[in-house]
Amino acid sequence: xxxxxxxxxxxxxxxxxxxxxxxxxxxxxxxxxxxxxxxxxxxxxxxxxxxxxxxxxxxxxxxxxxxxxxxxxxxxxxxxxxxxxxxxxxxxxxxxxxxxxxxxxxxxxxxxxxxxxxxxxxxxxxxxxxxxxxxxxxxxxxxxxxxxxxxxxxxxxxxxxxxxxxxxxxxxxxxxxxxxxxxxxxxxxxxxxxxxxxxxxxxxxxxxxx
Numbered sequence: 001x002x003x004x005x006x007x008x009x010x011x012x013x014x015x016x017x018x019x020x021x022x023x024x025x026x027x028x029x030x031x032x033x034x035x036x037x038x039x040x041x042x043x044x045x046x047x048x049x050x051x052x053x054x055x056x057x058x059x060x061x062x063x064x065x066x067x068x069x070x071x072x073x074x075x076x077x078x079x080x081x082x083x084x085x086x087x088x089x090x091x092x093x094x095x096x097x098x099x100x101x102x103x104x105x106x107x108x109x110x111x112x113x114x115x116x117x118x119x120x121x122x123x124x125x126x127x128x129x130x131x132x133x134x135x136x137x138x139x140x141x142x143x144x145x146x147x148x149x150x151x152x153x154x155x156x157x158x159x160x161x162x163x164x165x166x167x168x169x170x171x172x173x174x175x176x177x178x179x180x181x182x183x184x185x186x187x188x189x190x191x192x193x194x195x196x197x198x199x200x201x202x203x204x205x206x207x208x209x210x
Contacts, residue, residue: 004030008074015060016067024064028057031074034147035081041139042085052088056080075149078157129179133172140165141172 008030014023032053039049056077060067070076130138136158143154144165155162 005072005074012067012070012073015064019064024057024061027073031077032057035077038078038139038143038147039081039085041135041142042082043088048088049085052084053081056084072153072156075153075156078143078149079159082157082159126176126180129176130172133175136160136164137168137172137175140168141176144169 008027011023011027011030014020015027035053035056036046036049039052040046043049043052059080060077067073130141133141139158140154143149143157144151149157151162151165154160154165158165
């Protein structure tokens with residue numbers, strides 16, 4: 001994500017050195033949705049995730065002068081959200097969210113409303129299977145395959161070793177292949193516009209790993 005990283009660094013400089021509210025708003029818009037999705041793996045509701053992410057951004061603004069010392073602001077924000085989510089759990093709940101058996105995970109469909117229902121069914125099936133992955137396995141998969149982070153960045157975000165990241169990613173891909181791979185042949189004959197999640201599945205089952 002070289003272009004995205006440069007853009008974030010530019011915004012970081014503007015915020016830290018010039019107190020730019022415009023740059024801060026741009027940073028917020030750029031990362032907010034991704035941070036919310038990540039946070040929802042730790043807390044019980046979107047409302048809680050919004051509170052956690054908002055608190056992190058407030059702290060970033062309050063301590064903006066110190067951003068010049070942050071090497072990778074994107075990773076820093078994800079780590080901050082993770083830590084704040086842990087604090088939220090300790091304050092408001094003794095339970096940690098596990099993968100939901102009903103497959104509850106919002107898939108935003110920005111494509112054609114008339115998209116083939118079979119593709120929707122496959123996307124929903126894949127999403128359920130992702131949610132049923134073991135906790136760490138699921139987080140690694142989403143950060144790498146959906147958010148585009150590198151191994152070392154995921155290791156920093158989750159506070160685990162790069163080797164563990166690699167192992168968990170292979171485990172996730174293997175389980176998803178076993179769970180939904182048999183759906184693929186008939187669906188490929190249908191054609192049509194693919195949802196992003198289904199496109200990801202096709203790449204995985206076609207041997208695209210990295």
